[in-house]
Amino acid sequence: MAYTVDKQVTLGETVPLRIRSITPDDEEALRAFHSTLGHNTVESRYCYYMPLETRITHDRLAGICAANAIDEIVLAVFHEGTDAIIAIGRLNILPNMKEGETAMLVSDVWQNHHLGHVIKEELVSAARTCKLERIHAYINVNNSIAATMCRKRGYIVRYDMEDNTLVATLEL
Numbered sequence: 001m002a003y004t005v006d007k008q009v010t011l012g013e014t015v016p017l018r019i020r021s022i023t024p025d026d027e028e029a030l031r032a033f034h035s036t037l038g039h040n041t042v043e044s045r046y047c048y049y050m051p052l053e054t055r056i057t058h059d060r061l062a063g064i065c066a067a068n069a070i071d072e073i074v075l076a077v078f079h080e081g082t083d084a085i086i087a088i089g090r091l092n093i094l095p096n097m098k099e100g101e102t103a104m105l106v107s108d109v110w111q112n113h114h115l116g117h118v119i120k121e122e123l124v125s126a127a128r129t130c131k132l133e134r135i136h137a138y139i140n141v142n143n144s145i146a147a148t149m150c151r152k153r154g155y156i157v158r159y160d161m162e163d164n165t166l167v168a169t170l171e172l
Helices: 024-034 037-048 058-063 116-130 144-152
Strands: 006-011 015-021 072-079 083-091 098-107 136-139 155-158 167-170
Touching: 006 116, 015 116, 024 083, 037 072, 037 098, 037 136, 072 116, 083 116, 098 116, 098 144, 116 136, 116 144, 136 144, 144 155, 144 167
Parallel strands: 098 136
Antiparallel strands: 006 015, 015 072, 072 083, 083 098, 136 167, 155 167
C-alpha cells in the first residue's frame, strides 16, 4: 500500500509547517537542505562524516526523491509558505513486511525546536498505516538527544556492540 501525506501542522503554538511526501521536483530543495547541515549533524545521522559533495550528487538525491511510497517513504518538512526543506524523515519497510527502519535529519537552525518529535510521530503514523509490527532507528552512540526523544516516545533503546550504535525499537 502506498503511503503519501501532505498536511499542515503547527510546531509549538505558532510555527506553521507543511509535511509532505517527497517528489522528484524536490531535488534542488534537498540539495540546498544538505548545505544547512553542520559536521556534527551529519556525523550524528550517518555515524560518520559524509562530505557535502557526496551527499548532494544527482544520483543520490534523485534516488531519495524518487522514493516509491510503498517500501520507502520519505517525508519533507517545510516552513509553511516556503520551498525550503528544513527536515526530512524516512521509513524503509524491511523485506519481511513487518518491520521498518526510520531515520531523520533536521537542519541545524531548526534543531532544539522539537521538530524531531513532529517527524518521528509522522513516521510512526506511516508505519501504523502500513500495518508494521515494529520500527527501529539506528542512533549514533553520541546522540543522546535522539536516544532520549525515542525513550520518551516509548521506544526501547539498547546498545549494539557489534555496530557501536544505539538501536531504538518501538512495538506498534
